[in-house]
Structures are given as C-alpha cells and as structure tokens.
Amino acid sequence: RVPGAKFDLRPLLQAFFPYAIVTIIIILGQTVLKDALGKVIINPTFPAVATRYGWQTAAGTGRSINVFGHGGSLLLYGSLIVFAWYKWRGPLGTATAPSYSGQTIWRKTLKGWSKPTIGMFSLVAMALTMEHAGMTQLLAEALSQTGRLFPLLSPFIGGLGAFVTGSNTNSNVVFGQLQQQTAVALSLSVPLILAAQTSGGAIGALFAPAKVLVGVSTVAGAEDGDVLKAATTYGVAILLIVGAITWLATLLR
Structure with a gap:
C-alpha cells in the first residue's frame, strides 16, 4: 500500500462479485429454484451387452441429466451474469481492458477446456469399458486375495x-x-x-508429476526432480499412515 493513499473498497468488491454471484446462484438452484430448474431431465437408456467370455451387463438407464439444474448449468448462469455486469459497470471492453471482448473470452475458454475435457471423456470411457467388460470385477477378485490386508493397500491404489x-x-x-x-467381495465397509480411495487420491495428487511440473514452473531455479523426490517421500509416508488407520478401522468394526 502506498503511504498516504486512501483505501478504495470498490476494486475489492468488484473482484469478489463473481464468487458471490456464483455462490448465490448455486444456493438458489439447490433450494428455492430446484423444482423449477428440474423440469427438463434426460434419462438415457442402454441395451444389454455381453462379451464373448460370458460377462453380461443388463439393460438399464444411465444417470439422469438435469439440463437446467445441473452444476455446470448453474456455473454458466453465473458466468453470463458476471460477464454482463462487467461489460456494463466493470473493466471489460473499456480502455483498461480493450481486448477482453466476448469472443476473446469464449475463444480462450474453449482453448483452456479442450484438453481437460478430452482427457476426462477418455478416462470415463475407459472406466466404463472396464466395468462392462468384466475387467473391473476380475481385478477386484484378484485384489480380494489379499484378504484383510486390502484396507492397508486401498489408499495406495x-x-x-x-x-x-x-x-x-x-x-x-x-x-x-x-x-x-x-x-463387497471381502465384506468390508x-x-x-x-x-x-479418495484420501489416497488426494495425497497422490500432491506428488503427481503433472502437478509438480506446474508448481516448479512458477519458482525460478527450482529443480523438478528434487521437488518430486521430496514430495514422493512425504506422500508415501502419509499414505502409509492412512493405510494403517483404514486397516485398524476395519478391525474395530
């Protein structure tokens, strides 16, 4: 802060405004407007499938999609409101930020979400293929051979x-x-x-190479190899603790 300068609250409120709008819309969408937004729901149906090895997946419906009340839709509503407000009273399209037009923002958004979207679609497709082909069940049967030691391994997976x-x-x-x-195969909780599983995933994400490279890129002179080695050491130690806690919890049930 510059000595003698007056504190101006308006920039702070302007920066906080998008988060407040999104929070309010999500709360309203899950409470007051939940019934109104939930009138258009898509329920996809899928036929029965079977592999040549005899694994069968019965016909049924997939997860329902709430078109107007979905979390992504609520975020879209908030984004449009914030964009309209910033165009009217904020910095967008003004002399301070002339390049931030609607087309520019949309183009940057498409560029930013293309790779994560393709990656997520691929992972979901792989997971569903493994489940419907019986591969997940086969792996579960193999892991069940570890018996009561499986809870110790669960966070590591x-x-x-x-x-x-x-x-x-x-x-x-x-x-x-x-x-x-x-x-289920081991009659565990x-x-x-x-x-x-999700605790181990949260810990594993801390020393994932992709995350480490992003973090190291923001620090001048940092060596990704050294950071990855240190993060992995601490991460594995924490996974051991979580595994021990999970194992003890299964013994106490």
Whole structure:
C-alpha cells in the first residue's frame, strides 16, 4: 500500500462479485429454484451387452441429466451474469481492458477446456469399458486375495491413480468401482474403503508429476526432480499412515 493513499473498497468488491454471484446462484438452484430448474431431465437408456467370455451387463438407464439444474448449468448462469455486469459497470471492453471482448473470452475458454475435457471423456470411457467388460470385477477378485490386508493397500491404489493421471477425480473414476467391488467381495465397509480411495487420491495428487511440473514452473531455479523426490517421500509416508488407520478401522468394526 502506498503511504498516504486512501483505501478504495470498490476494486475489492468488484473482484469478489463473481464468487458471490456464483455462490448465490448455486444456493438458489439447490433450494428455492430446484423444482423449477428440474423440469427438463434426460434419462438415457442402454441395451444389454455381453462379451464373448460370458460377462453380461443388463439393460438399464444411465444417470439422469438435469439440463437446467445441473452444476455446470448453474456455473454458466453465473458466468453470463458476471460477464454482463462487467461489460456494463466493470473493466471489460473499456480502455483498461480493450481486448477482453466476448469472443476473446469464449475463444480462450474453449482453448483452456479442450484438453481437460478430452482427457476426462477418455478416462470415463475407459472406466466404463472396464466395468462392462468384466475387467473391473476380475481385478477386484484378484485384489480380494489379499484378504484383510486390502484396507492397508486401498489408499495406495488411490494414490497410484492420482500419480498417473494427475487428479484425484480421475483416480476415483478409474479405481472407484474397483475399490467398491473389492470391498463387497471381502465384506468390508464400502464407505470406509471408498474414503481410503479418495484420501489416497488426494495425497497422490500432491506428488503427481503433472502437478509438480506446474508448481516448479512458477519458482525460478527450482529443480523438478528434487521437488518430486521430496514430495514422493512425504506422500508415501502419509499414505502409509492412512493405510494403517483404514486397516485398524476395519478391525474395530
């Protein structure tokens, strides 16, 4: 802060405005406007499929899609309101930010979300293919051979998924169903094992190479190899602790 300068609250409020609008819209969309926004729902149906090895997946409906009340739709509403406000009273399109037109923002948004979207579609497709082809069940049966030691390994599976994919969400997509089926096969608590999975994924994301490279790129002179080595050491130690806690929790049930 410059000595003698007056504190101006308006820039702070302007920066906080988008978060406030999005929060309000999400709250309204989940409470007061929930019924109104939930009138258009898509329920996709899928036929039965079978592999030549005998694994069968019965026909059924997929997850319902709430077109206007979906979380992504609520974020879109908030983005449009904030954009309109910034165009009217904010910096967009003014002399201070002449390049931030609607087309520019839309173009940068498309460029930014293309790679993550393709990656997520690919991971979900792989996870569903493994589930419907019986591969997830086969892996679960193999992991069930570890017996009561499986809870100790559960966080490491989640951590491995995050380490490879760079995301806890992606790890849950790939290994969540596997962990659930293994827990059922071993008569373990499904919520407990899934908690270990997502906890391990959160820890594994801390030392995922993709995350480390992004972090190191913001610090001058930092060596990604040294950072990755240190982060992995601490991460594995934390995974051991989480695994031990999960194992003890299964013994106490």
